[in-house]
Amino acid sequence: MAYQLITDQQLRVYMTDLQNHSQRTAAARAGFSERTARRFDADPTLPSNRKSVHARTVPDPLEDYWKSELLPLLENDSALQAVTLLRHLQGEHPVAFPDDRIRRTLERRVRQWRALNGPERDIIFRQTPEPGYMAQSDFTHADELRVMIAGQAFPHLLYHFVMVYSRWEHVGVVLGGESFTALAENLQQALWSLGGVPQNHRTDSLSAAFRNLNIDQREDITKRYDAFVGHYGMDASRNNRGEAHENGAVESQNRHLKTAIDQALILRGSRDFASIEDYRRFVDMLVARRNKQRAMPVQAEQTHLKPLPQRRTTDFTEIVVPVTRTGGFLVKSIFYSAPSQLIGQRLRVHLYDDRIEAFLGGTLVVNHPRARGRGDGHRVHVINYHHVIHALRRKPQALWSSIYRDSLFPRTEYAEAWKVLQRDLQRRDACRRMVDLLSIAHEQSCEAELAHLLAADLDAGRVPDPKALVLLLAPKATALPKDVAVAHPSLDSFDALLGASA
Template structure:
């Protein structure tokens, strides 16, 4: 039409790229082509016309959560002849979808937040089973405690062997804060629901009070996201997946997912997290300037249990038997329960430490025994070894367990008990547990039975001599006068 102002109809049509006949038709009709599009109508009758307004719409208005397939089943029950099959299912699903978009209830809106330096830190537990990590060939069931600063993304990760308990949260959160060297204004968790999911109301309230006291010690505001609203904890939820992907890729590069000791796996995690944190140094420096200083001392991050040492040479904590030196029989111990260990105190003196064990769901008692605690009594009563309920827990290494299996098979019970107790006594008396284990393995490989008297001469003698003369310089007493003058 612009060219038509200067050229003839034929030339203008040619310049526009269509025929002269089309040009005549366009000039004869004052409407634009876009305005002449006919309204598209239905090509087939509406199969829901008779039931939508009268039967289905009232149900949707009463409860918009009803599914389209539920409405279809309702139609089939109400009129089986009109709706004998599911051919109208897709039509009904589109109709319900469009109705919800126009008339449905209001939906939640996620407001993206701009994090402030030093404002918020978040913690969460994430299951690490999919990583397939094994310790000595045995699959490791564990979780990862994940602490993240919202602004810089600085993170602290710890291996958690038990559940999502308050002890695991407090201990690892406290380690994260002291590793960071500062305290954020607010700490957010996922409502701590996992910490007291199986507890009664009083126990759950106690966990909440302890958590609030913990945050008050560090001057942090304790906040929690609403149950079921994971996006409110999104800064750490997203990092959980990134962390596990990074660990999985690092394990692929390592070529093996098996570790000799649990500490090796913990060290592997720490090294990977340290590398990830180095990439955030600039943001971390900005955030460190806004963090609050740490308090003078740490606070309680364990659960305390009082237990009495029984005549069986141990005490119970959460249905697990832990051994103790026989001198403590009859004494009441205060036991500090951490996620990975227990520490027992007599008064203010720590007297027993054990790696923490968890009770079994089938009710069978779990025993954690240090053979050094009972070896003196066992040496006086070697025959008690065979029937002891915690016999298998006495053996410090697999080589000692193999020795007992060989001895108990080849010798009478009396001789087998005596030889095995002698081996344990030798390991204790000479402080050669690892070295003796190697000798026992060699003897068993030769098809022989280990005996303490034969193995003792093969041990590397311990150095018992005292060190040589050590010069000692006595302090001049007159130097203390300078201290007195300084005080004056």
């Protein structure tokens, strides 16, 4: 119970009741304890006439040090913590302060000083959202969801777009880190899904997107972002670094979103998905259900949105690369294969978050899933065996020591078959058989069917034989009937039909 001062009226009631009741009863009727009653019995002076005395019951351990040593340090820099000041005292006066006994006292003293004499602090001004005015974007890590793709851990980010007024949201699965490409691609998709354009688009400081970029690259991305929002007629704003509350609508929604995904994964019974596309569909369906609950505010907000432009704008990073004699090109230190006919040509490569598309003039000639570099410094290769199979058929022995051999196999069954061929056959025969298997998959477009046959051979302990497997893939011959009886209708039946219709 909080301490309350005794009033003059309470004391008068006590003194009056004391004439007819016991001390305990009179004190209870007056509203204070027997201990207080005994004090008033010893000194019946009214509380209003008493002199208030507040004095320390123990000596102040900081009396000789607060004004002379600690206060100047705080006035010089108010960011000093109480524990830092305590360590200073222990270093300067080890005998007076041998332990941390005064830490709580010092923390209270510093806290009181800051409240009375400290610097001005920022105040959060809560805003009333306006329909159609502001949208906010943010990236949030999703590792805590423990999502897996085909049995493998799937570290990724979630791009989160939120309309401040209606809380309508769009979520994109981002494979790489924060970048202009990931922002532009997902923001553009969000706007077209929303069906309109807000007046202002706010992000955080985008420091992660500019990390490891030189000054020219940073200026280029800034110009591209300004051109992007200009295409949609939006004003761009950013919150101050470290002030997450300025992007509060999407920051708070991040937590709710990940909680909703986690709960949906629990109901699903598994966090493992067959492919990234399956996981994306799962997230899209969840977000669609969440948006359905906001139908009324979204409908009110859409009347205030600006119309979409006639077309989309660039939401990728474009670079120009040459196709080398090694049958591919480098993009951000990743090697991508290309058809051999393109060797010597220069391609315009569009980098998206999850894929790359390469153009010769205006023709799309190569596309690959986008890869990221490894932390151990080894170069990553993304190889489509269809691009190199013809060259391998002419030089099958090149397979043995090829630097991108392990990236060449389209499915795990092919990689396992190569291990068996390496183990059980001579080098020359192993290379030739493996190239023949890839050639069969390419020429007969039976990559999946051949993978199943390879798995069956490996399970049975057999060394894969292309000649035997190709016979299993051949279509079964069917005998055609020798005599086919065809009944010709009478022409009179057509006359009768025409007569009936007339």
